[in-house]
Amino acid sequence: MTTRAVAVAIALFVAKVSAAPDLGDPVKVDDLVGLSITIGPDGRGLPPGRGTAIDGVDIYVEKCASCHGVRGQGRTGPALAGGAGTLAGKNPVRTVGSYWPHATTLFDYIRRAMPYDRPMSLTNEQVYQLTAYVLWLNGIVGRDEVVDARSLPEVKMPNRAGFVNAWDARDRD
Amino acid sequence: MRGTRYGPGVLTRFASVSDPIPVAGGGLLSRRALLKGAMVMGAGAALPATAADEHLGAAMAWQKTPGRPPTGYGNPSRFESAVTRTTYHRYGAIALGNGGSFTPLERLRGTITPNGLHFERHHQGVPDIDPAKHRLVVHGLVRRPLRFSIDALGRYPMTSTTAFIECAGNSFPNTNDKPPQVTCGEIHGLVSCSEWTGVPLAMLLEEAGVRADAKWIVAEGADAVSMHRSIPIEKVRDDALVALYQNGERLRPEQGYPVRLLLPGWEGNMSVKWLHRLELVTAPVQARDETSHYTDALPDGRALQFTFEMGVKSVITQPSPGWMLQGPGYYDISGLAWSGAGHVARVDVSADGGRTWAPAELMETAQPFAFTRFRLPWRWDGGPVRLMSRAMDEREQIQPTRAEWMQRYGAKQRYHYHAIQTWQVDDMGEVSNAY
Numbered sequence: 001m002t003t004r005a006v007a008v009a010i011a012l013f014v015a016k017v018s019a020a021p022d023l024g025d026p027v028k029v030d031d032l033v034g035l036s037i038t039i040g041p042d043g044r045g046l047p048p049g050r051g052t053a054i055d056g057v058d059i060y061v062e063k064c065a066s067c068h069g070v071r072g073q074g075r076t077g078p079a080l081a082g083g084a085g086t087l088a089g090k091n092p093v094r095t096v097g098s099y100w101p102h103a104t105t106l107f108d109y110i111r112r113a114m115p116y117d118r119p120m121s122l123t124n125e126q127v128y129q130l131t132a133y134v135l136w137l138n139g140i141v142g143r144d145e146v147v148d149a150r151s152l153p154e155v156k157m158p159n160r161a162g163f164v165n166a167w168d169a170r171d172r173d
Numbered sequence: 174m175r176g177t178r179y180g181p182g183v184l185t186r187f188a189s190v191s192d193p194i195p196v197a198g199g200g201l202l203s204r205r206a207l208l209k210g211a212m213v214m215g216a217g218a219a220l221p222a223t224a225a226d227e228h229l230g231a232a233m234a235w236q237k238t239p240g241r242p243p244t245g246y247g248n249p250s251r252f253e254s255a256v257t258r259t260t261y262h263r264y265g266a267i268a269l270g271n272g273g274s275f276t277p278l279e280r281l282r283g284t285i286t287p288n289g290l291h292f293e294r295h296h297q298g299v300p301d302i303d304p305a306k307h308r309l310v311v312h313g314l315v316r317r318p319l320r321f322s323i324d325a326l327g328r329y330p331m332t333s334t335t336a337f338i339e340c341a342g343n344s345f346p347n348t349n350d351k352p353p354q355v356t357c358g359e360i361h362g363l364v365s366c367s368e369w370t371g372v373p374l375a376m377l378l379e380e381a382g383v384r385a386d387a388k389w390i391v392a393e394g395a396d397a398v399s400m401h402r403s404i405p406i407e408k409v410r411d412d413a414l415v416a417l418y419q420n421g422e423r424l425r426p427e428q429g430y431p432v433r434l435l436l437p438g439w440e441g442n443m444s445v446k447w448l449h450r451l452e453l454v455t456a457p458v459q460a461r462d463e464t465s466h467y468t469d470a471l472p473d474g475r476a477l478q479f480t481f482e483m484g485v486k487s488v489i490t491q492p493s494p495g496w497m498l499q500g501p502g503y504y505d506i507s508g509l510a511w512s513g514a515g516h517v518a519r520v521d522v523s524a525d526g527g528r529t530w531a532p533a534e535l536m537e538t539a540q541p542f543a544f545t546r547f548r549l550p551w552r553w554d555g556g557p558v559r560l561m562s563r564a565m566d567e568r569e570q571i572q573p574t575r576a577e578w579m580q581r582y583g584a585k586q587r588y589h590y591h592a593i594q595t596w597q598v599d600d601m602g603e604v605s606n607a608y
Contacts, residue, residue: 020376021325022380024319024321024377025320025322026319027310027312027320031320032310032312035310037399038391038393038458039458040454041456067264076264076265076267077264087470087474088474088583089474092470096465099464100465102459102464105459105460105464108461109465112398113397113461116267119397162475163477163478164476164478166469166477166478167478
């Protein structure tokens, strides 16, 4: 690079920097506690805690069953269980068990959105218990199987292979 | 269904056009008939007698009484009180916040949707956000995690873009076995078009310093489900906007006040409202609304995920169901077209159920990612006809027929419906939805 080119590059860099409003406040890791709630499919973001389906029975009956049914069959709210083998038919029933590709999504969604009238009112422990309970309703985990940050990403969802990533496939069309 | 009538008041029925040139079957006429027709209307020469004529020469009541004083914020005329959104609720009384409302497309002209009529789709209600307490946080795979107040965002250089937002589930009623007999807006009105003003997201991300391994960005809203979606970073570099203003005023609460994301051309759900957090990540986080919902069922039982762009689409808004044609004669067919690819290149209209087509006139305001208004003059002979419109975009993608669209997908697929709409006109002039 010639001296002149370097000078131009520096001038451009300075111009760019000085034009940046830079009005954001720095964020510390502590600031994100309680705010950064997204769970990745690899389990990234899962908090400490654990639960089993048995642990979750009482809280499910108390907070979930009125909308989703005791067996997760759906009432005023959508079904959480059932529908296996229906996806290619005329009347597909898309539930956590028959459709959802990742078990981590269940923890993420219960914690951020449920119960519907009081979102974010559950403890992490309760969310693990309910996650285990809904997976158990679908026959995906046993009633005493521990669901935690390590085991949840390993849960094999029946429809895991049922999705085509159209964004990644777009260039191959 | 509302019984809006075509009539002199809406200036769509042409009283007299001399010798227009037929361009396709069913009475479609040359696009050039417009100017001639408008001149006739402007001169008022051949208008049929109306009630107003009886009062010519006598002052009207509102000429004899002082009008009302100025007001702080204006509203439409009381005579327009029927022009409202139709609301719906997904789960009834147990979750009134989960629902939406349809823009009454058949009642509007031009290409900009008034703010109070922009469609709504909420997953758990409209939050009542105090802008002084709201922050937008950018974190994850960035060198400098940052937090922006609304006041700070308001000091950034802003750009404006006119863009439609369309719910991925728009037009779902037409996936029913039988054509629902509701208005155009109640079928296709989960789409609206506004001028959005705000800060390019790329500018904020540059200040935060995006790391090379960041490939996706998770946008999250501050509503009562903390709705979130994963977005490829390419879109952010292209045209993502952190929008603060809608048609010149601050966002309405139901459109994300105080700040929303705008991703032109992509599923409306991804233009996250009440935006409060942006997290840079390596891969999509498999959110509930990109797995359980907003995925597209294929006939073999699999499903497409991450189909972001909204397909090329058009619909005739005038005439449409609920309207009665007032006898044979000249009408101006008018409609809207849009495409997630950018520009609408062409719209064809058929008045004989798709046997013959004629190109419509695209109005001069056409912009990429915005509504394009089209029109074509038409002489109705009084018999039954089937009106259709078919759009093509800048990538030469053509709107499919309903049969073609249905064949691509599995049962109960309700996203990304963009098939050609047919309006049936019967010999009484009544317009209905038809497949």
